Amino acid sequence: MNILTFDIEEWFHILDNDSTRGEESWRKFPSRIHGNVERILTMLDDRGQRATFFCLGWVAQEYPDIVRKISSGGHEIGTHSNLHQLVYEQKIEDFEDDIKKSISILEDVLGEKVLSYRAPGFSIKRGNERVFEILVENGIQVDSSIFPVKRAHGGYSDFGVARPVMVDYKGARLKEFPINSYRAFFKEIIFSGGGYFRFFPYWKIRRMMKNSDYVMTYFHPRDFDPDQPVLDELSLFRKFKSYYGLRTAFKRLESLLDDFEFVDLNSATQSIDWETTDVVHLG
Numbered sequence: 001m002n003i004l005t006f007d008i009e010e011w012f013h014i015l016d017n018d019s020t021r022g023e024e025s026w027r028k029f030p031s032r033i034h035g036n037v038e039r040i041l042t043m044l045d046d047r048g049q050r051a052t053f054f055c056l057g058w059v060a061q062e063y064p065d066i067v068r069k070i071s072s073g074g075h076e077i078g079t080h081s082n083l084h085q086l087v088y089e090q091k092i093e094d095f096e097d098d099i100k101k102s103i104s105i106l107e108d109v110l111g112e113k114v115l116s117y118r119a120p121g122f123s124i125k126r127g128n129e130r131v132f133e134i135l136v137e138n139g140i141q142v143d144s145s146i147f148p149v150k151r152a153h154g155g156y157s158d159f160g161v162a163r164p165v166m167v168d169y170k171g172a173r174l175k176e177f178p179i180n181s182y183r184a185f186f187k188e189i190i191f192s193g194g195g196y197f198r199f200f201p202y203w204k205i206r207r208m209m210k211n212s213d214y215v216m217t218y219f220h221p222r223d224f225d226p227d228q229p230v231l232d233e234l235s236l237f238r239k240f241k242s243y244y245g246l247r248t249a250f251k252r253l254e255s256l257l258d259d260f261e262f263v264d265l266n267s268a269t270q271s272i273d274w275e276t277t278d279v280v281h282l283g
């Protein structure tokens with residue numbers, strides 16, 4: 001099962017960076033999202049491919065035409081939060097306010113329910129599982145926020161599985177689609193999205209894809225935009241992660257879609273017998 005997803009945010013929605021930390025600072029930067037999303041949609045339409053797009057409420061509020069166009073192309077819309085903040089840095093009441101607002105904005109734009117969620121930066125980690133309860137209380141049925149290895153923005157390295165499962169937090173249950181990993185060099189490797197997708201040579205990604213029963217991709221419009229401005233204040237390592245491989249990334253995404261079959265998250269959810277799926281109890 002290969003699942004195709006995109007996180008719809010602007011090029012400047014860089015986490016854990018002072019100059020891009022909040023809504024006020026975003027006004028200082030030029031928008032590039034229209035052209036970048038249009039390019040992705042055209043590529044998908046040319047191939048008859050459907051994907052799930054996790055959209056920021058902020059994007060839907062600023063540019064409702066983008067979200068409507070994604071939806072009119074037959075793609076599923078989920079929420080990626082409202083203001084793209086790291087979950088583990090938020091007070092629980094702030095998280096609740098943010099998720100409620102994002103759902104409300106998206107549903108007003110779409111005229112339909114939003115049922116899926118992905119945390120910014122996959123920033124749900126051990127100690128803040130209470131957010132699952134809040135997601136369920138607000139009508140979210142499917143989550144794709146678990147990053148089952150250690151990473152800069154937390155990660156949930158002891159989650160234990162990298163395949164679809166039910167998660168249970170004090171009786172609140174969600175269908176969970178974590179990011180997949182690949183065992184190599186005695187460690188779990190991530191390859192299916194973001195900077196990881198741009199870092200590995202395509203032949204390596206193709207091999208790992210072929211040897212994986214489950215792949216959850218995650219891409220951003222900025223992953224395919226070599227002309228985006230460079231944020232000078234980023235460290236050399238973060239610049240490498242943010243800008244390496246941008247000029248060839250779109251071509252390799254086209255190759256990926258030509259070489260493998262994908263489904264959106266909704267189709268994947270419907271294909272699973274959740275009554276017999278393993279349950280991961282959290283807290």
